[in-house]
Amino acid sequence: MMNTALKDETQVAKFRKLIIAVSIVIPLAVAALFGIKVEGVDFSFLPPFYAGINGLTAVLLMGALIAIKNKNMNLHQRLIQICLVLSLLFLLCYVAYHMTSDSTRYEGEYNILYYSILISHIFLSVAVIPLVLFTYLFAWEGKFDKHKKWTRFAFPIWLYVAVTGVIVYLMISPFYK
Numbered sequence: 556m557m558n559t560a561l562k563d564e565t566q567v568a569k570f571r572k573l574i575i576a577v578s579i580v581i582p583l584a585v586a587a588l589f590g591i592k593v594e595g596v597d598f599s600f601l602p603p604f605y606a607g608i609n610g611l612t613a614v615l616l617m618g619a620l621i622a623i624k625n626k627n628m629n630l631h632q633r634l635i636q637i638c639l640v641l642s643l644l645f646l647l648c649y650v651a652y653h654m655t656s657d658s659t660r661y662e663g664e665y666n667i668l669y670y671s672i673l674i675s676h677i678f679l680s681v682a683v684i685p686l687v688l689f690t691y692l693f694a695w696e697g698k699f700d701k702h703k704k705w706t707r708f709a710f711p712i713w714l715y716v717a718v719t720g721v722i723v724y725l726m727i728s729p730f731y732k
Contacts, residue, residue, distance in 0.1 A: 571692070574688040581646070589654075596655045597655070598648075598651050599652075601649075601651060602731065605645050605652070605720075608641050611641060612645070612713075613717035613718050615638050616634075618630075619631050659730050660730065669723070673723050675715075676716060676723055679712050683713050683716050686705065690709040
C-alpha cells in the first residue's frame with residue numbers, strides 16, 4: 556500500500572522542489588561529466604551490464620502494468636520501486652563508463668535509424684525524470700486520479716527509454732574497441 560501518511564504540505568512542497576532540482580541537476584551533471592576523463596580505470600564491461608539493466612527495467616515496467624491491471628497494488632508498487640532503483644543504477648554505471656572511456660562512433664549502415672533512436676532516447680531520458688518522479692509522488696500522496704493521468708505520459712516514455720537503451724546498445728556494440 557502506498558504511504559498515504561505523506562499529507563503534510565510542507566513535506567510535499569520539499570519533495571516537489573527536490574524533484575525539480577534533481578530533474579535539472581542530473582542532465583547537467585551528466586553533460587558536464589562527459590568532459591571529465593578518469594584515466595587508468597577500465598569499465599569497458601559496463602555497456603552490456605547497463606543495457607541489461609534497461610532490458611530488465613522494461614520487463615518489470617510491463618509487469619507493473621499487468622499488476623495494476625489485475626488490481627495488485629502491492630506488487631505494482633514494489634515493481635515500480637525496483638524500476639526506480641534500476642534506473643538509478645543504470646545512471647551510475649552509464650556515467651562511470653563514459654567518464655573512463657572514449658565515446659564510440661556508430662559505423663553501421665543504418666546511420667539515420669541509429670541516430671534517430673539515439674537522439675529521441677537522449678531527449679526523452681531527460682524528460683522522463685520529472686515525469687516519473689512526480690507520478691510516483693502523486694501515488695505516494697494518495698492522489699491516485701492525478702497519478703493515473705500522469706502515468707499516461709510517464710509510463711510509455713519510461714518504457715520507450717528503457718527499450719531504446721537496449722536497441723542503441725545492440726546497434727553500437729559491434730563498434731566498441
